[in-house]
Amino acid sequence: MGAVRIAGKLFLLLAALYVFSVLFIFAPLYNIRYVKEVGWDAWINKGELIATGRAIVWPYYAFAAQPLTVQSSLPQVPVVSLSTEEKETAQHFTNTIKVCGEMLELFKNTRAVARLTPEQSKKALHILTVVLAETSYVKDDFLLKLHPEMPVQYNQGIKNSLQMLVFAIQRKDHMEISSAALSFRQFVIWFKDNRIDEKIPA
Numbered sequence: 001m002g003a004v005r006i007a008g009k010l011f012l013l014l015a016a017l018y019v020f021s022v023l024f025i026f027a028p029l030y031n032i033r034y035v036k037e038v039g040w041d042a043w044i045n046k047g048e049l050i051a052t053g054r055a056i057v058w059p060y061y062a063f064a065a066q067p068l069t070v071q072s073s074l075p076q077v078p079v080v081s082l083s084t085e086e087k088e089t090a091q092h093f094t095n096t097i098k099v100c101g102e103m104l105e106l107f108k109n110t111r112a113v114a115r116l117t118p119e120q121s122k123k124a125l126h127i128l129t130v131v132l133a134e135t136s137y138v139k140d141d142f143l144l145k146l147h148p149e150m151p152v153q154y155n156q157g158i159k160n161s162l163q164m165l166v167f168a169i170q171r172k173d174h175m176e177i178s179s180a181a182l183s184f185r186q187f188v189i190w191f192k193d194n195r196i197d198e199k200i201p202a
Contacts, residue, residue: 026055077198080145090200092137096158097197099131100188103162121169128166135159146199157187 034051082090103124116124135158143150161183168176191197 022055022058026058027052030055030058077195079201080199082142082145082201086142086145087201089138089142092134093142094200096131096134096138097191099127099134100158100184103127103131103165103184116169124169125166128162128169132159132162132166135162146196147194150196153187153190157183157190161187 030051031048034048135154138154140151143154147153161180164176164180165184167173168180
């Protein structure tokens with residue numbers, strides 16, 4: 001009987017450890033990985049169930065299954081054909097996205113966008129001036145080749161929000177800064193979800 005009790009306690013301990021590993025280690029891990037690979041929209045649309053299901057049977061994916069990622073199951077995005085002039089436009093487009101990333105990093109390193117110091121405001125205005133100059137070279141004809149909604153998304157998500165940020169920082173309008181930053185981030189999410197970067201020739 002003593003051996004049976006010990007075996008029973010050992011089984012309960014292992015079961016508890018397994019449940020703990022699923023809930024607090026592998027469920028968050030697989031869900032975060034899923035979001036990074038396919039985006040928020042796919043995760044919200046049953047993606048959470050898929051990722052959590054994988055977490056429940058994590059030993060299979062850890063030791064038996066081939067290391068496949070969610071991204072590998074997605075269809076390949078066709079690269080658009082560009083003229084010489086459009087390739088130059090693509091460079092300007094890529095530069096604006098790069099500068100947008102720098103802007104996001106600036107706000108990311110600040111606890112609240114509304115609490116920018118004078119030095120941070122000066123740096124933000126400099127970056128905004130650079131990216132706005134670049135956007136003037138990006139035409140709608142080029143944007144339409146990337147996605148039917150790209151002209152609207154680009155004008156609203158990049159040009160308008162950046163201009164709003166310039167005015168907001170100059171006027172110290174904290175509420176407008178927060179709204180512009182939110183619009184800015186929404187564009188970046190849309191850009192990634194639609195895999196726009198994969199459509200541009202290297």
